[in-house]
Amino acid sequence: MKKILVTFVLCFFLAGLAGAADNGTPAEAEQLVKKGVALVKANGKEKAMAEFNNRKGAFNDRDLYIFAVDFNGKVLAQGGNPKLVGKDFSKIPFIRDMIALAKSKGSGWVDYKWTNPVTKKLESKTSYVQRIDDYFLGCGVYK
16 A cells, blocks of 8 residues: 555656746746847747747747737737737737837846646746847746
C-alpha cells in the first residue's frame, strides 16, 4: 500500500511539473516580441501581421503568442484568437495602459486578466509590449 501511495504522489507531482513546463516564461515572452519586431523590420508590417495571426506559425508557442494593437486601440494581430483582428479595444483599460506605456517608455510590462487559449479560463497575465511606429507588439505569460 505504501508503494502505491508513493507512486501516486510521484505521478501527481510529475504531472504538475509537466503542466508548468507547458507555460511560457517572461523571458520567452520578451524574446518572442523582440523576434516579432525583427520580423516587422525585415519583412514589413503586412507580412509580419499575417505570420503573427497564423495559429500554427513560429509566433504561436504553447500559451505564448504575439498580439499587435495600434495607438487607437485597433487590434492588428492576435495569435491567440485571430477573430479579434480589426476589433476596437480602445475602451479596455489594460489596452490603454499598454498604449500609454509603449508611447512613453517604448517597452515594458503590463498586468491584467485575460482568457488563456489553452485552458479557456480567465487568468492573471502579464505582457511585455514594445513600440513600433504607431503601434505595439506584445506577448504575455499567465501567472
